[in-house]
Amino acid sequence: MKPNHKIISSAVTLLATASAALLTAQTTHAQSVTLHETYDKTVLPYTRQKGKFTSANKPIKVKSYKYYGKPTLTAGSKFVYSNSTTMYTINSQDYFYLGDGGYIKAQNAFVQPQKNLFVLTRNSYVYDKNGKRLKTFRGQRAYFTTNSKIKYTGREEFYRKPYAYYRIGNNTYVNSGQISKVNGKGVLFVSQNSYVYNSKGQHQRRLIKAGELVPYTGKVANKSNQYFYVNYKDHKQDFYSIKNYKIKGNYYFRIGKNQYIKANNINAINGEPLYTKQPIKVKIIADTYAYNKDLNQIDKMYRKGQTVTVDQMITTGMGDYQASYFRIKGTNKNPVYINTGLYEEDQDGPYVWSGDEGPTLAKQYLLGENYNNLIYTVANFKDNKRGFYNVNGEKVEYKFEGDELAVNQKLYLWNTKENKAELYYHVQNSLVYKAGAEDDRHDTAISNLYVKADDVTISGQKLKTMNTASEAEADSKIATSSEKATLTQAISDAASVKDSIKYRLDNWVDRSLYDQAVENAQTIAQDKNATKMAVSEALWQVDFAKKNLKGAKVKVKDINNLTAIEAAQVLEVIRQAYYSGKNYPMVSVYQKWAHKPGYYPAEGWKGNDKTRYYLIPSSGAKKELLKFSDFATEK
Secondary structure (H helix, E strand, C coil), rough: CCCCCHHHHHHHHHHHHHHHHHHHHHHHHHHEEEEECCCCEEECCCECCCCCCEECCCCCCCCEEEEEEEECCCEEEEEEEECCEEEEEEEEEEEEEEECCEEEHHHHHEECCCCCEEEEEEEEEECCCCEEEECCCCCCCCCEEECCCCCCCCCEEEECCCEEEEEEECCEEEEEEEEEEEECCCEEEEEECEECCCCCCCCCEECCCCCCCCEECCCEECCCCCCEEEEEEEEEEEEECCCEEECEEEEEEEECEEEEEHHHHHHECCEEEECCCCCCCEECCCCCECCCCCCCCCEECCCCCCCCEEEEEEEEEEEHCEEEEEEEECCCCCCCEEEEECCCCHHHCCCCCCCCCCCCCCEECCCCCEEEHHHEEEEEEEECCCCEEEECCCCCCCCCCCCCEEEEEEEEECCCCCCCEEEEEEEEEEEECCCCCCCCCCCCCCCCEEEHHHHHEEEEECCCCCHHHHHHHHCCCCCCCCHHHHHHHHHCCCHHCCCHHHHHHCCCHHHHHHHHHHHHHHHHHHHCCCCCHHHHHHHHHHHHHHHCCCCEEEEEECCCCCCHHHHHHHHHHHHHHHCCCCCCCCCEEEEEECCEEEEEEECCCCCCCCCCEEEEECCCCCCCCCCCCHCCCEC
């Protein structure tokens, strides 16, 4: 009997098909990705059309998915950080760069970025990089009339964000920035092309491309190394890291037997942003003024194209008022900061670099520190605990709607009624995070109130306990007349203090703190039942508030020729000196116009010969001309 070749052929085909299906199923089962957890437990996948990946409209759940085939590595989208709209600062004025070595004052033009054109709103000269008028520009007179259109010929600057894309369904993809595990293993996100090194720091032939994921060896530990990531749960910040290997001065992660990759070339671990304690390199991508320890601009400029090393990032405010700053390495004692242009909350995954907002570009992350923690001891009430107490440990009513308090003492207070001593913190002032442009809240001095140590969490500057429980009990006795006399002596110079520059030019909170301390000392001095603790505390508070006064005139090079930055510093001092709560005089900028006498409201500083600062009383009285010399002095 002859074999039926058609039947045999069909059987072989079926068997081959079945085997292929089984092999595919087994391969598919072995290949999986786990998505990185997000706040709403969903991510937007991608679709692919004509070779390009675009975000899909419908989100998918964060979980593990099978993936098919090999990941597709892409060069990534182009992110422009310098073009025709970039401003340059020359001699305190803003300019646009035209290309070909020419600059034009920004106030004289607007940009049509799609066409790379500047349209002039007034007759304008062309200047060089030092702010000097050019004689010729592009072979013609360096002068353009109103409505002229000038072509931008400068070079556009950009970077890319490469990703590898994994297909998890029919035209459905996720990218490597959305993935925390591959085949159940934790992974590193490679942010730039990286060689693999051996244990001696010698690079091997293997090159891992930017956007790829590479599994690491070892386990995650709940601790902070030089390179680490953060997990936030129940308002708590936990630090995690894998082992850091230091080889010839550089830090590495181990990715296999005798295989290492530089930590600086990694942007995320398991989908979480990677932070470092190491100083990082930052590229300046737009001219920017520096800031001092009080976060006020100073006359120090960092120019576009510079690379600086920074060793700390601080954050302030929230919402519209949130800002972050890099501290220049080596300026610890007298900090110099530059604005990052980055909201820290944007650091939620690989390739979210500062530079998306400007004026800096950095490929590594420094974990932001709360600015208040650098200058205060900060107390936060624990859940459902919000009580204030007097110097005798008795609870008092005080309306407080904020979240944070600055405290300046840690001590035991004796409660006579309960016959016990407990640990407290003395409150200095409230700390308010401005949330929006219309928010007019301010920090407020709070004198002679305490919070229980058990009711708050403490961060920032450390405080030593000033006494013991037994000393607090001993100080619960009634103070003698001679002990009270020290209060009278402490406040005898209150009038001269309030007339001093340190007081007059300081901010409202510090002035209020001193006022309240003096008022409380006067009350305690007259109280027949005041305890020794009440007297010593009143005395301490007056002394602290007096030493805390730090008003000073702005130091300028030439008081008759203020720079724009110096003028802004002077205006800030004037405004803080006159601020005294909701009903207070306004300080406004006025300008002299050539075609009519007197001064009129102005938008900004135009130089000493044209600009003045006026005090506008809230009562509607006649405005008062202010003298620069009352608020500034030459160096």
